[in-house]
Amino acid sequence: MSTNKDKFRKGIPNDLNNNDPDFNLDQYIDEQSMEGEEDVRPGVTFRVKEKSTKKRDRTVIAVVLAIIFLWYFDWNPINAITQTSQGIAGLFSSDDPITQVEANAVQEALNSETASGSSSILEYSAALGNLRFDSNPASSEVLALYNNGVPISYMEKLNQLDYLDEVSYSGVIGLYANGVPTSYFEKLNQLDYLDEVSYSGIIGLYANGVTTGYLETLDQLDYLDEVSYSGIIGLYANGVSESYLRGLNQLDYLDEVSYSGIIGMYSNGVTLSYLNTLHEIDYLDEINYSGIIGLYANGVTPSFLRELAQRDLLDDMSYSDIIRVYMNDN
Structure with missing residues (x-):
């Protein structure tokens, strides 16, 4: 095995061959043995080995991660190990992880929506509690009314007309969505017709443009209760005039013929x-x-x-x- 002195001699053959009379072999060996080490002499630049710096960086990062991990679990290493193992086991024990993720997403959206509009929906629900429904609306029904933008004032008017307890929440939504104004309800109530017709009938009458004046004429002729709402729509849509209806009534023929017969003769x-x-x-x-x-x-x-x-x-x-x-x- 070669000694350090032999190794250094192999690296200096040229210097020896120079035949320099002032060359000091011992001093040259000392200088070579100090290469790569820290030099702490004054005025000399401090150098750190690259390999030792990387090792120290990894150690610092590991310590920081360990501190964060223990802090997250309240500085309790037993709790940290237990919860971590449970979390890993849960990944493999879930029957349907995709469904669970979707359910969590839906719940998160609902929580977000509730948080953003909690005061409005609570006030809306409280106002509904003061109205006289056939039965107290379920939470899903309250949410449906709220999401369809049915104003409390709209339902208050129906309540004043004693009609709110005659119609379902879906009927209220349908009436409002089809633009039936409260004034239309008021006129139907004056004609004692509001309780005689379904909410779908009211929507049909209004959607087909049947005026309250036309309905008033039928009421005056005692024909409003004799014909269905679809019959009224048919008469109006086919242009059967109020004067024609009055003429049939004078002939005592209005009650003898069906609305389809009236439409046929008029057409x-x-x-x-x-x-x-x-x-x-x-x-x-x-x-x-x-x-x-x-x-x-x-x-x-x-x-x-x-x-x-x-x-x-x-x-x-x-x-x-x-x-x-x-x-x-x-």
Whole structure:
């Protein structure tokens, strides 16, 4: 095995070959042995080995992490070990980790929403408690009313009209969402019709533009309670005028014909004067509305009908017989 002195000699052959008479071998060996070590002499730059610096950095980082870990678990190493092991076990024991993550996300969103709007929803819920519902709304129903923007004042008006306890919370939402104003309810209540029609009927009437004036005319003719809300919508949508309805009532025919019959006669242009002729010859109650439409559409004149009545032929003839005889004579 080579000694340090031999190793240093291998590295200095050129210096020895220089044959320098002043060359000091012992001093040269001492200088080589001090290379790479710390020099603490005054005026000499302090140098630290790179390898020792990295090792110290790793040690400092490990100490800091250990302090943070123990601080998080209240400086209790037993508690830290227990909770960490439970957390790791939970990762493998969960039946459906994806579902659990989704559930946590939903709960977090609900907590966030509740925190952001807690005062509003609480005040809203408290105000609902002062209203007279058929039954106290469940929390989900309160939230539905709140999220659909139904104002408390809207429900207070329905409550004043004694209608709130007649309709479900979904009905209230539907009424408000379809823009039915409280003034419409007030008029229906004045006509004693509010309790006679469902909330879907009210929505249908309003959505189809049926005016409260039109409804008032039907009420005056004692026809409002005789026809369904869909019938009213049909009459209004087909343009059946209020004067036409009044004319039918004067002939005592309004209660004898269905709303579809009224629509059919009006749409086919059957005039009130034509109906009046049938009434005068006592034939209006003997023929259905489709027969009247047939007579009118085929041009059977009032004078021809009077002539048949004068001859006492009407009671033995159907409306199709009348049309056939009229067509043969003309």
